[in-house]
Amino acid sequence: MPQTVFAPWDDPNEKPLISFQRVTKRFGDFTAIDDISLDIFSREFFALLGPSGCGKTTLMRMLAGFETPTEGKIFLAGQDIAPVPPNKRAVNMMFQSYALFPHLTVWDNIAFGLKREGKDKDAIEARVNEMLKLTRLEKFKSRKPHQISGGQRQRVALARSLAKAPKLLLLDEPLGALDAKLRQDTQFELVDIQEKTGTTFVIVTHDQEEAMTVASRVAVMDEGKLMQVSTPDRIYESPDSVYVADFIGDVNIIEGRAHQTGDNVQVIWAEGQPPLMAKTQKDFSLDQQCWLAIRPEKVAISAERPQAPNTLRGRILDIAYLGNISTYHVELPTGHVIKAQEANTRRIARRSFTWEDEVWLSWTDTAGVLLDR
Numbered sequence: 001m002p003q004t005v006f007a008p009w010d011d012p013n014e015k016p017l018i019s020f021q022r023v024t025k026r027f028g029d030f031t032a033i034d035d036i037s038l039d040i041f042s043r044e045f046f047a048l049l050g051p052s053g054c055g056k057t058t059l060m061r062m063l064a065g066f067e068t069p070t071e072g073k074i075f076l077a078g079q080d081i082a083p084v085p086p087n088k089r090a091v092n093m094m095f096q097s098y099a100l101f102p103h104l105t106v107w108d109n110i111a112f113g114l115k116r117e118g119k120d121k122d123a124i125e126a127r128v129n130e131m132l133k134l135t136r137l138e139k140f141k142s143r144k145p146h147q148i149s150g151g152q153r154q155r156v157a158l159a160r161s162l163a164k165a166p167k168l169l170l171l172d173e174p175l176g177a178l179d180a181k182l183r184q185d186t187q188f189e190l191v192d193i194q195e196k197t198g199t200t201f202v203i204v205t206h207d208q209e210e211a212m213t214v215a216s217r218v219a220v221m222d223e224g225k226l227m228q229v230s231t232p233d234r235i236y237e238s239p240d241s242v243y244v245a246d247f248i249g250d251v252n253i254i255e256g257r258a259h260q261t262g263d264n265v266q267v268i269w270a271e272g273q274p275p276l277m278a279k280t281q282k283d284f285s286l287d288q289q290c291w292l293a294i295r296p297e298k299v300a301i302s303a304e305r306p307q308a309p310n311t312l313r314g315r316i317l318d319i320a321y322l323g324n325i326s327t328y329h330v331e332l333p334t335g336h337v338i339k340a341q342e343a344n345t346r347r348i349a350r351r352s353f354t355w356e357d358e359v360w361l362s363w364t365d366t367a368g369v370l371l372d373r
Contacts, residue, residue, distance in 0.1 A: 006216060007231075008041040015078070017042040017167065017200050018063065023072035025058055025224075032058040034224035035072070042167075045194050045201045047211035050221035050247075056204045059221075060170050063202065064093045077167060092166040096173040098157040100145040107132070107141040110159045117164070131159040134193060151182045155189070162197055171203040175210060187213045208248050212236065220244050236295075241373050245293040250327070252299070252338050254292045258284035258370070265370055267292050270334040277309040280370040294368035299340035301328055301359050303352065308362035314338065316357045328353065330361055 008014040016039035025033040033055045040046045048056035061067040062074060065086030074081050081089060100109050110131050114124045132138045135155040140148050145156065154174065161169055174190075175183045191214050194201045205211050211218045212232040219229045220243075228235060228244045239245035242253060254276065256269030265284060266275035269292075278292055305311060314330035317337060321344075328340045340361055353359055 006043070008044070009039070009217065014041060016040060016075075017044075017077055018202075019075040020059075021073045021075070023059075023062070023069045023074060025055075025062065025067060026070045032224055033062075033069075036224075036226055038219065038226060038229065040200065040202060042200055043198050045191065045203070045214055045216050047215035047218045048202065048204045048221060049206070049208060049211040049218050050227075051206055053223075054221040055224040056221050057172060058224075060093075060172060060202065060204050063168070064091055064170055065089055090167040091170060092161045092164060092168070093170040093172065094157050094161040094174055096176045098145075098153050100153060100156055100160075102145055105142050105144060106137055106148070106156050109145070109156055110163050112160065113164045127163055131163050134162070134196060135159040150178055151186055154178065154186060158190075158193065162193075162199060166199065168200045168202065171201060173205055174203065175205075175207075183210070184213075190214055212248070220247060222247075238369060239293065239371070242291050242293065242371055245291075245369065245371065250296050250339060250341075252294045252296065254294075254336065254338075256290055256292065258288045258290040259286065260284045264365070265290075267370070270332075270336070273312075273332075273334060276368075277365040278368050278370045279365050282370065282372060284370070284372065288372065291371045292368045293371055294363055296327055296339040296341040297325075298363050298367040299338060300362045301330070301340040301342060301353065302362065303357075303359060305360050306362045309365040310367075311360055311362045312338065313358065313360055316353055316355055316359060319353075319355065328359070330359060 018040040020036050020038040023033055023036050024031065048059060050056050058067060062069055068082060107128055111124050111128045114127060132141055135158060137152065137155055137159065140152060145153055175186055178186060187210060203214065215232060217229060217231055218235055220227045220235065222243055228240050235244060236248055239248065245251050246253060254269050256267035259266040259268060263279050263281065265278045265280055267278060267290060268275050276292055284290060300306065312332055314332045316328055317331045318329040320327040325341050325343055330338050330340060332338065338361055
């Protein structure tokens with residue numbers, strides 16, 4: 001049987017688990033959250049992504065109950081959560097510091113919340129063992145936090161947060177303290193655990209790669225506003241503003257003026273340079289300011305002039321060698337620098353281009369995204 005695609009946000013009959021309705025949060029004169037409306041669905045792994053100070057943590061703290069909206073309402077499973085104190089919400093929060101009890105074993109750390117709720121001994125035993133198994137910590141259950149690694153401590157904090165079976169788990173920069181390799185492994189573990197438990201996860205992160213790896217949908221934020229909310233592939237391939245294109249991944253952005261015929265646009269962008277060709281579904285007025293965003297992996301680099309809708313001549317200024325790929329920074333006669341990326345399928349000694357080489361850059365008319373803001 002073909003697997004059905006998980007996309008409750010596309011189903012008008014699906015009721016959201018969380019609904020922010022025109023929520024604003026002010027601290028004195030400062031507006032941290034500016035009139036945000038957002039729906040998050042059950043079983044979603046939702047990422048709030050943006051630079052420091054964009055409001056993502058404030059949004060999460062309102063869900064947890066540590067802050068209250070200045071205006072607007074937040075609903076959880078159809079209930080206005082404003083009057084519900086933090087400890088009575090079906091929400092749990094996992095902090096960046098993990099906040100484990102140093103004097104308790106892994107087992108007792110996970111059991112802590114269940115004991116406080118006064119659950120009976122057998123129920124606690126069964127639930128803790130289930131959590132240990134889920135997070136692959138059975139061997140470490142008798143150890144104290146200082147006797148296990150950072151990645152294992154992270155899993156203990158996760159197991160403890162999930163033990164009470166919350167409807168919603170909030171994760172505040174949960175992988176911030178881990179090194180790059182471990183971070184990557186842990187991202188996949190998080191996705192796996194989220195799918196197994198069916199708990200709705202909302203993660204706050206400033207790491208775009210992390211958001212793109214774990215999330216079913218991403219909300220890109222800036223200065224208290226939602227810039228775009230969509231699936232990771234749509235945000236990467238079809239950003240709807242220069243801000244989002246620039247924030248996610250590496251991108252070339254060329255500013256110009258649009259001259260449109262049907263879905264074909266000529267972008268007039270530099271004195272003495274041929275116009276760039278792009279296709280778009282948007283409507284641009286004559287000579288309207290526009291921005292062409294092209295990912296470096298969509299730009300080809302060659303020694304001879306290729307047959308392509310867009311070809312530019314330039315000189316290699318810099319080469320970033322990243323093992324599996326090389327990024328060439330190519331300076332055009334106009335002073336613009338365009339990045340082109342190539343997979344390193346051959347050994348580095350056999351690389352075709354080097355610094356100062358004159359090269360041709362090319363891309364198709366559908367490779368870029370034409371933006372109007």
